[in-house]
Amino acid sequence: MSDMKGYIGFACAYTPLPIIYAAGYTPYRVLPMGDSPDQAGHILHDNLCPHIKRILDRAMGNDLPDLAGIVFMNSCDAMRRLADAWHHIRPDEYSIFLDLPATADELSISFFTGEISKLAVALSKWRGRNISATEIEYGILLYNQIADFMNELTEKIYKGKANIHRAVLQELFNRSVTGSPITFIEDARKILSENRPNKTVNEGVPVFLFGHLLPDPEAFMLFESCGAKIILDDLCTGSRFFYPVAADGKKGLVKSLAESLLLRPPCARTIDSTMPGKIGKILISKARESGARGAIAHVVKFCDPYLSRLPSIREEFRKAGIPLLVLEGDCTLRSIGQQQTRIEAFIEMLRQ
Numbered sequence: 001m002s003d004m005k006g007y008i009g010f011a012c013a014y015t016p017l018p019i020i021y022a023a024g025y026t027p028y029r030v031l032p033m034g035d036s037p038d039q040a041g042h043i044l045h046d047n048l049c050p051h052i053k054r055i056l057d058r059a060m061g062n063d064l065p066d067l068a069g070i071v072f073m074n075s076c077d078a079m080r081r082l083a084d085a086w087h088h089i090r091p092d093e094y095s096i097f098l099d100l101p102a103t104a105d106e107l108s109i110s111f112f113t114g115e116i117s118k119l120a121v122a123l124s125k126w127r128g129r130n131i132s133a134t135e136i137e138y139g140i141l142l143y144n145q146i147a148d149f150m151n152e153l154t155e156k157i158y159k160g161k162a163n164i165h166r167a168v169l170q171e172l173f174n175r176s177v178t179g180s181p182i183t184f185i186e187d188a189r190k191i192l193s194e195n196r197p198n199k200t201v202n203e204g205v206p207v208f209l210f211g212h213l214l215p216d217p218e219a220f221m222l223f224e225s226c227g228a229k230i231i232l233d234d235l236c237t238g239s240r241f242f243y244p245v246a247a248d249g250k251k252g253l254v255k256s257l258a259e260s261l262l263l264r265p266p267c268a269r270t271i272d273s274t275m276p277g278k279i280g281k282i283l284i285s286k287a288r289e290s291g292a293r294g295a296i297a298h299v300v301k302f303c304d305p306y307l308s309r310l311p312s313i314r315e316e317f318r319k320a321g322i323p324l325l326v327l328e329g330d331c332t333l334r335s336i337g338q339q340q341t342r343i344e345a346f347i348e349m350l351r352q
């Protein structure tokens, strides 16, 4: 697609990127990174999740590429606050707020299909031309290629078949959602070729890392310096992000996209009404499969969806006899650095 029209911002891993790309825009995930000054507090309450506030700080600090517009998913009340605040500081910019079902049953999939169609209509208006089914198909193909590439590489790294640092993998995760999907795989191969394999093999204690946002590659250097070896992750800025779309022409591309997004490994805001504690059970099976000696949860403070699930998650780990360390962060490396002693003590305990 030669006539690309700039970036469309997004924040949530449930955002349907193939539709944004099909409309001729490059999806740009506004990650809660960088050192923009704290300004969000001028508009939003302080006790709101730092993920939201860091994103608004970047917008208020103009620490973003030029955006042609932004897509918000109704993942939680905090995201709704962000959409309101964003419109307040950037009233002339295109923005859309899509409802996101909390469950993944048939009714929710049909509803979400409607929301994604709404997005396609809005993007067509912003773009000044309709999006074709061929373009959506191509968008899905591209992001499936990226998902396959990243899943294969991630597995190699976690299985010790590619001696590449987890921090380098995080750079690739970040690059895959902030730049052209067309050139991503080419860029990824270049980044991998430039990064000489680790001279030393990380002999750390195998740990399963889960939670939501941890986009800073240096965080993985810090875990390693504490004696941990991350052998699997379930993060929305990591492995949980890449889940290929099973495009089914009979079902329709948009419905296939809605279904694949809702049926991906759940984040804490997604529930299964038939099995309330499901997320805890899924995390336990992943921890066991990975062979980890313990697990570290990285949770963003004031994150209502995750903090409300934490008691049942802790209980599942206690029942399974798998040691769990919970870190509450504010999307900065500093907030993890302040818990270095706890991480070191936890790893030492696992080493016994």
Ligand code: SF4
Pocket: 049, 050, 051, 052, 075, 076, 077, 078, 079, 212, 269, 300, 302, 303, 304, 305, 306
């Ligand atoms: S981190 Fe939690 S509260 Fe913040 S936007 Fe994500 S789901 Fe919502």
